[in-house]
Amino acid sequence: MAFDFHLMSNLTAAAEGAEHGASFWGLFIYFGLVLAIVIVALSLAKKSFGERVFKARPAQLVEQVYLFIENLCLSTIGPHGKKYVPMIMTFWLVIFVSNFLALFLATSPTADLSFNLAMALMAVGYVQWEGMKAHGVFGHLKHFAGPKLGPAFFIITILLFCIELISEVMKNVSLSLRLFGNIDGGHQAVETMNGLGMHIGGLEWLNIPIGAFLLPIKLLTVVVQALIFCLLTCVYLGMVTSGGHEEEGHGDHAHAH
Amino acid sequence: MNVIGIGIAILGVGIGLGLIGNGALQGMARQPEAMSKLQVNMLIALAFAELMGLLAIFILPKA
Numbered sequence: 285m286a287f288d289f290h291l292m293s294n295l296t297a298a299a300e301g302a303e304h305g306a307s308f309w310g311l312f313i314y315f316g317l318v319l320a321i322v323i324v325a326l327s328l329a330k331k332s333f334g335e336r337v338f339k340a341r342p343a344q345l346v347e348q349v350y351l352f353i354e355n356l357c358l359s360t361i362g363p364h365g366k367k368y369v370p371m372i373m374t375f376w377l378v379i380f381v382s383n384f385l386a387l388f389l390a391t392s393p394t395a396d397l398s399f400n401l402a403m404a405l406m407a408v409g410y411v412q413w414e415g416m417k418a419h420g421v422f423g424h425l426k427h428f429a430g431p432k433l434g435p436a437f438f439i440i441t442i443l444l445f446c447i448e449l450i451s452e453v454m455k456n457v458s459l460s461l462r463l464f465g466n467i468d469g470g471h472q473a474v475e476t477m478n479g480l481g482m483h484i485g486g487l488e489w490l491n492i493p494i495g496a497f498l499l500p501i502k503l504l505t506v507v508v509q510a511l512i513f514c515l516l517t518c519v520y521l522g523m524v525t526s527g528g529h530e531e532e533g534h535g536d537h538a539h540a541h
Numbered sequence: 542m543n544v545i546g547i548g549i550a551i552l553g554v555g556i557g558l559g560l561i562g563n564g565a566l567q568g569m570a571r572q573p574e575a576m577s578k579l580q581v582n583m584l585i586a587l588a589f590a591e592l593m594g595l596l597a598i599f600i601l602p603k604a
Contacts, residue, residue, distance in 0.1 A: 469598070
């Protein structure tokens, strides 16, 4: 298949040889919409952050979201997970809002493989960076090589290293493809269901939008996929940064939360 | 032919998802206080099982 990709076109559409989905600037505009919603919501909530008790509704909502993400980080990464909250929170807000737009609009940033791949690359790159910060560059690479087996099993260590490297690259693919498949698959399912309800009984005017009844399932997908992306990033972060020096002593406190 | 392959793949994924849900629900029913931990692990397992179906859908038609 001819892979004819140039800037201004969409990576997914180019790979499929079809022209569907948003163009480069279309994606830009949709993402601008997502950012506008996030920034407006957060700046509305920020007004009452100075108070001792949050009375305004936006602040309460954002507090709940923050507690949810903090709880996720603490329970998945460990007691040192609090410093990763900003990154995970950013991912969650962007993915959740753009998934939510996918319920109402024809397309959304997360219904596009290019955008998801970019986000997955950021997440996995951040995981590598944090691993290098926690264990040093050499220590992080040693983490790939599995347990210490001694010189007799040198070949197995090299094999393990290669496999771990491949799985690290595949994390990008799985993170992005999962999100893309769920959101874009939802769109296609609605389209197909709408096609089922067209011209019922051979009547030109009788069109029933059956796809609208898929909205509850899509709502579930929206919430779960935003959670899963953040959860998996947390799990990867936890795998890479665990086994640190002073963390063992605090281990029991984490379970008390 | 591809459509049959996707159908078989999705059959396996469906069975896997059902098994995960079955196990998680049984665990939650036996031990409601472990619900939050079980839910998180269930979601991870669901994500991995689901990915197989998505891979089948997106890669099989092109092969």
